[in-house]
Amino acid sequence: MDRSSKIELTNMCLIYDKNRVLVQEKHGLNKKYMGGLVFPGGHVEPDESLLDSVIREMKEETGLTIYNPQPCGFKNWIQEDGIRYIVLLYKTDQFEGELILIN
Numbered sequence: 001m002d003r004s005s006k007i008e009l010t011n012m013c014l015i016y017d018k019n020r021v022l023v024q025e026k027h028g029l030n031k032k033y034m035g036g037l038v039f040p041g042g043h044v045e046p047d048e049s050l051l052d053s054v055i056r057e058m059k060e061e062t063g064l065t066i067y068n069p070q071p072c073g074f075k076n077w078i079q080e081d082g083i084r085y086i087v088l089l090y091k092t093d094q095f096e097g098e099l100i101l102i103n
Contacts, residue, residue: 006083011054012041013069014091015062022062022099041087054090063100066092 015022023037040061044053051069058066069090076086 008079008083008085009044009050009053009088010041010086011044011050011057011088011090012039013054013058013066014039014072014089015058015064015066015095016091016093022064024061039089044088050088054088058095059097062097064095064097067094067096068092 022040024040026034026036026038040058041054042057042061044050045056048056054069055066058064058069069092071088072091073089074086075089076084079085
């Protein structure tokens with residue numbers, strides 16, 4: 001019995017300090033979620049570690065370099081095409097850099 005399945009791996013990260021939480025307004029091609037607020041994140045690339053992926057995605061999505069992201073959960077579901085979609089959830093209050101704003 002084959003127990004393997006196709007998986008799409010993604011991540012999101014809650015970046016926070018004492019008074020603020022970073023969220024992004026959803027834009028792009030997916031009209032279903034337009035205008036919603038989300039934590040920044042993205043896909044895990046082939047041959048990339050999970051940790052490297054979340055650090056890279058936060059830099060690309062926010063301009064911030066994050067440190068010591070802590071895993072804090074996951075979300076998963078089966079898509080209509082049968083692929084399991086997994087979102088790895090992280091959090092960190094350790095970051096530096098200049099926040100980029102995308103309009």
